[in-house]
Amino acid sequence: MIIGFTLCKHIARWQRDGLIDEATAERLRKDIAGHGVSFGLGNVLAILGAILLGAALLSLIAANWEAMPRLVRVGLIFAVLWCGYLGGAWRASRGDKVFSEALYLIAAIGFGAGIAFVGQMYHLSGDMASAALWWTGGTVIAGLLLRSPTLVSTSIVIAGIYLAASVEPDNTSRLTYVWLVPVFSVMAAGLIWYVKADVARHFLAVLLLVFVCVVHFDLDASTILWLALATGLGLFLADALRSPVLDDLTGWSIGLGAYGFLAAHMVLMIFQFDDHGFGRTREVTIGFAILALAIAGLALSGHRNLAIRWSAYAIFCVEVLYLAFETIGTMIGTAGFFLTVGVLVLLLAVFVIRMERRLQKKSLLKSVAP
Incomplete structure (x- = not known):
């Protein structure tokens, strides 16, 4: 809006x-009126209200759980599910794209709570990861049948809960997440395409970035970092050099290029800080690689991909200041360090201002070119 x-x-x-x-x-x-922003403040407030309402209902049920007969407990859980899903489907049939999704979300929250309540009521064995996995599966099926973008996004968030629960020491099947999360990601990508859940693409990209970090730090595996680095650089270069081709294949060239750019930087920063046994030389060397990649992002994609442009600015500035602290800051006093950092910040400001002028000029020339 x-x-x-x-x-x-x-x-x-x-x-x-x-x-x-x-x-x-x-x-x-x-044209603007016909292609207005579908995810505005009203949508955000409706989703937030659905979350709060779902939490209130569950708190009310949980507070009186022991005083209810078992049949009433199960009936309340099914009532929340059916009211949410059927009510949302009814609102969707009337053309309401806001409150239908809010009702779907209430039903998804009720489904997760129902798993926990039923497991507690019948003393079923299991752990948080297993419950989150069932919750994810049920939400995926609901999102597929109802073609709900909100349910698709919710299923990815719940998959993140499953990933976090899987690394707990008392989890009975800790390492299943290593293959389950990639399989789910492929399924989620197909579901996103089928449902046209544009916002869910960002949730899936963040889930994959978190997955790379979890696998590396949980299993001390560097292979996945190299794989993520190669994939990230490939996506970044594909968007920078062959954006129309990537957009025809995926419909999301700019987003894939931006997340690939962030993935490559994330891996380089992990390499920079992960093992200090190689000394300061390795940190500085990788730091220069990070700066080179940031400059490459500005040069190749900065004029057309705002996400890469501002990410590159932020990474470049933070890395320059970090390298200054690691190299110069340890050799001079406090006053000299602040003086050096002040000069660096001013130079960075000049760099950003000049780069912005150049990128805006390049973007203008591209837009008026026949």
Whole structure:
């Protein structure tokens, strides 16, 4: 909504300055109205309200759980599920895309709580990871049948809960997450494509980044880091050099390039801080590799991929300051260190300002090119 309002202001200014005529301005306004932002403040508030309402219902049930007969307990769980799923389907059939998703979310929360309550009631054996796995599976099936983007995103979040629970020492099947999470990710990618759950793509990308870190630190495995580095660089370069091809294949070239860029930097930073036995030389060497990759991101994709551009700025500035602290900061006093950092920050500001001008000029030339 905010983006659409800003674009309308720009259209009015272009029309006032004589850059476009009235007919073109009206067509642009109609196009914005027809392709408005579907995930606005109202959606966020509806989802937040659904989470709070679901938590309130579960708290009320849990507080009176022991006083209820078993049949009433099971009936309440099914009532929450059916009211959420059927109510959401009814609202969706009426064209309501906000409160239908909120009702679906309440049902998904109720399903997870139902697993815990039934397990406690009948003293079923199991652990948190197993419960989260069943919760994920049920939510995936519901998302598939109802074609709900919110349920797809929720299933990925629950898969993250499963991943966190899987590394607990008392988990009976600790290492199953090593293959279950990749299998789930492939299924989730297909579900995202089928349901057109655009927001869920970000949740899945974050889940995979967390998965790489968990596998490395839990199993002390460097192989997955090299695999993530190669995959990240491949996605970044594919977006930078062959963006139309990647977009035709996936429909999400900019996002894949940005997450690939972040994955490559994440791996390099893990290599930089993971083992200090090689001394400061290794940290500085990898630090220069991080800076080189950040500059490559600005040079290749900064003019068209804002996520890469601002990520590269942040990584470049933080890494420069870190290298300054590691090399210069240990050799000079406090006053000298602050003086050095102050000068570096000013130089970084000059670098960012000049780079912004160059990238904006390059982006403008690309947009007006025939």
